Amino acid sequence: DGGITQSPKYLFRKEGQNVTLSCEQNLNHDAMYWYRQDPGQGLRLIYYSQIVNDFQKGDIAEGYSVSREKKESFPLTVTSAQKNPTAFYLCASRPGQGETGNYGYTFGSGTRLTVV
Amino acid sequence: AQSVSQHNHHVILSEAASLELGCNYSYGGTVNLFWYVQYPGQHLQLLLKYFSGDPLVKGIKGFEAEFIKSKFSFNLRKPSVQWSDTAEYFCAVNALWTNAGKSTFGDGTTLTVKP
Numbered sequence: 001d002g003g004i005t006q007s008p009k010y011l012f013r014k015e016g017q018n019v020t021l022s023c024e025q026n027l028n029h030d031a032m033y034w035y036r037q038d039p040g041q042g043l044r045l046i047y048y049s050q051i052v053n054d055f056q057k058g059d060i061a062e063g064y065s066v067s068r069e070k071k072e073s074f075p076l077t078v079t080s081a082q083k084n085p086t087a088f089y090l091c092a093s094r095p096g097q098g099e100t101g102n103y104g105y106t107f108g109s110g111t112r113l114t115v116v
Numbered sequence: 117a118q119s120v121s122q123h124n125h126h127v128i129l130s131e132a133a134s135l136e137l138g139c140n141y142s143y144g145g146t147v148n149l150f151w152y153v154q155y156p157g158q159h160l161q162l163l164l165k166y167f168s169g170d171p172l173v174k175g176i177k178g179f180e181a182e183f184i185k186s187k188f189s190f191n192l193r194k195p196s197v198q199w200s201d202t203a204e205y206f207c208a209v210n211a212l213w214t215n216a217g218k219s220t221f222g223d224g225t226t227l228t229v230k231p
Binding site: 031033035040041042043044048058094096103105106108109 | 125152158162206219221
């Protein structure tokens with residue numbers, strides 16, 4: 001079945017470490033997104049990519065970085081510059097390029113990151 | 117920039133009760149609207165969506181939502197809830213032609229259905 005795979009499911013980071021969250025999709029979707037979910041705050045957009053080798057900052061990009069070298073992969077790195085990284089991270093994708101937005105997202109199962 | 121407001125943070129209902137979850141958005145242009153659901157232990161999935169045409173849209177599991185443009189609202193309804201509807205529900209909006217298909221989400225509503 002097609003879908004989005006996020007790994008790991010749980011991740012623990014020490015202060016000052018960079019960690020990378022994996023997001024892989026086999027849906028042949030062009031656009032991919034990273035959201036952060038905090039309790040009671042809904043989902044906030046970190047980064048997004050509409051096409052390979054291109055990505056844009058979302059609303060809360062500081063302290064994060066991404067790459068989009070392959071259509072199916074959109075890894076997120078949480079750097080030591082992110083002051084409050086403990087959260088639930090969701091990767092999403094949708095088909096099509098451009099700004100139609102006519103498709104809903106397909107989500108992965110998420111990665112819960114905890115700073116220890 | 118658009119924003120989404122979900123008025124109810126936690127709703128508790130008994131089985132067979134009717135459900136209405138409020139969602140209002142702020143954006144003056146053309147929008148697409150979505151409701152997503154996250155069941156316990158599962159990932160977020162699309163419940164229903166509105167693009168154009170009939171403002172009353174039907175989704176999975178008996179849910180429906182009505183888009184009222186004049187009120188900037190997209191409320192979710194279900195005539196008779198079941199215990200299995202216990203979940204967190206998110207409303208989301210895409211502002212067309214301006215934002216590359218990015219969705220803005222509300223803070224979510226947790227629905228608890230008592231058997």
